Amino acid sequence: MTNPVFNIAALNIAIKAARRAGRVINRAARNLDLLDVASKQPNDFVTQIDHEAEAAIIEVLREASPDYGILAEESGLSTGRNPQSECQWIVDPLDGTTNFIHGFPQYAVSIALMKNEQIEHGVIYDVNRNELFVAAKGKGAFLNDRRLRVSGRLKLQDALIGTGFPYRDFQHLERYLRIFRELTQKTAGLRRPGAAALDLAYVAAGRLDGFWEFGLAPWDMAAGSLMVTEAGGYVCDPFSDADCLHSGDIIAATPRILAQLQAVIQNADKTPCAP
Secondary structure, three states: OOOHHHOOHHHHHHHHHHHHHHHHHHHHHOOHHHOOEEEEEOOEEEEHHHHHHHHHHHHHHHHHOOOOEEEEOOOEEEOOOOOOOOEEEEEEEEEOHHHHHOOOOOOEEEEEEEEOOEEEEEEEEEOOOOEEEEEEOOOEEEEOOEEOOOOOOOOHHHOEEEEOOOOOOOOOHHHHHHHHHHHHHHOOEEEOOOOHHHHHHHHHHOOOOEEEEOOOOHHHHHHHHHHHHHOOOEEEOOOOOOOHHHHOOEEEEOHHHHHHHHHHHHHHOOOOOOO
């Protein structure tokens, strides 16, 4: 990165780690038929590439910041040399594994740094398009050195909205379908690409006007949520004042679209979020 805004050591560490994981993923993408694929649970896949990419990320993070904790999708929570550290890396080595194993080019590496429960830095690396989304709290969000701003659309009926449907737990499928039906009629279109981190980055870049999904993990949202807010958008839990990273339910949108999107979701869904 050459932009002086991003002369920040922690962000540069995350960028280095994301690019190293990207090289692991790109090599594997040339030989998908050789992948060893396992199921963590029905429709929730993991490959050796998830593990190798995560190992590559953790190696970089540990070398550069040995005191920090790490929360990673495949290896879980671990502490650094200082168990009381106020800083924690949040890592998704391959967001969109199902897309990856099918050769569908919509997946990314996502790395965030949280300090005192606040996301301070975020990196989302789209290895297929070589698009590097970065954000630092109070410093803005950028795509390959270009400043990001959310779209300027004002009406939900003109908005393109991203989402993600259940693929592991189908007990709430009906509520998704109710919301989907309403939004299909009240927006310019819905998209379900299958990688939440990239969906959030696309909101920040103005490619989507909003995004909503339930039941996400912190590593799905951490970097992307900062990306959206630093690009001038808003992020919230659709049903309460809870922190999205803790509740797992999220709406991210432009300032004018957010309230309209939230109103449709709340009206279409008459039941509270599952605990």
